[in-house]
Amino acid sequence: MNEDSPRIRRLGAEEAARRNTELAGLLIDCVEGGASVGFLLPVDRERTGAFWRMVAEGLAAGTRILLVAEDRADGSLLGTVQIVLGQPENQPHRGDLSKMLVHRRARRRGVGAALMNAAEEAARSAGKTLLVLDTSTEEAERLYERAGWVRTGTVPGYALMPDGRPGRTTFFHKHL
Numbered sequence: 001m002n003e004d005s006p007r008i009r010r011l012g013a014e015e016a017a018r019r020n021t022e023l024a025g026l027l028i029d030c031v032e033g034g035a036s037v038g039f040l041l042p043v044d045r046e047r048t049g050a051f052w053r054m055v056a057e058g059l060a061a062g063t064r065i066l067l068v069a070e071d072r073a074d075g076s077l078l079g080t081v082q083i084v085l086g087q088p089e090n091q092p093h094r095g096d097l098s099k100m101l102v103h104r105r106a107r108r109r110g111v112g113a114a115l116m117n118a119a120e121e122a123a124r125s126a127g128k129t130l131l132v133l134d135t136s137t138e139e140a141e142r143l144y145e146r147a148g149w150v151r152t153g154t155v156p157g158y159a160l161m162p163d164g165r166p167g168r169t170t171f172f173h174k175h176l
């Protein structure tokens with residue numbers, strides 16, 4: 001670890017609610033950068049803020065884990081990732097890795113990899129033995145493969161890209 005490495009922390013419901021604007025800003029940055037993460041352009045504070053309020057509710061209910069990567073110098077938000085713990089009763093062992101987001105200004109210096117390590121560790125600690133995720137981003141596909149995830153398959157036209165064009169979505173899984 002050095003001064004440049006991000007600080008990875010778990011956020012509770014209260015802090016997530018307090019940092020709603022910052023989290024919304026990160027999500028907006030990623031969508032405006034072309035990431036297909038549930039939103040279409042033009043993306044705004046209202047919809048992204050509502051998304052993070054829903055996440056804070058999940059944190060309060062214990063159905064999610066939220067991790068953030070922060071700049072060690074000023075505490076600013078560099079990236080985030082979630083594990084969705086709440087699953088149907090026949091899938092208690094499974095979690096979904098969701099909303100892996102790194103701000104464009106902080107990319108390509110290992111923030112994504114650090115978040116991925118911490119997310120897997122958190123899922124393991126929560127008793128999960130299988131993680132699943134889906135992505136439409138090539139950079140993310142490379143990150144997941146480096147972390148030992150298995151490419152399960154690709155569904156053409158599964159979701160729209162931020163500009164409204166249909167995109168392909170690739171599913172990955174990892175047994176922990």
Ligand SMILES: CC(C)(COP(=O)(O)OP(=O)(O)OC[C@H]1O[C@@H](n2cnc3c(N)ncnc32)[C@H](O)[C@@H]1OP(=O)(O)O)[C@@H](O)C(=O)NCCC(=O)NCCS
Binds near residue numbers: 106
């Ligand atoms: C996918 C994403 C999370 C990756 O985040 P990141 O912090 O840039 O990831 P890393 O830094 O760990 O790895 C990215 C690249 O930087 C390289 N890298 C890592 N540390 C580096 C360093 N110190 N110096 C130079 N390169 C480095 C990695 O090898 C990797 O290279 P590659 O793209 O050629 O494979 C980020 O691009 C993102 O947020 N995208 C938009 C949102 C999105 O689509 N998320 C996925 C939704 S499922």
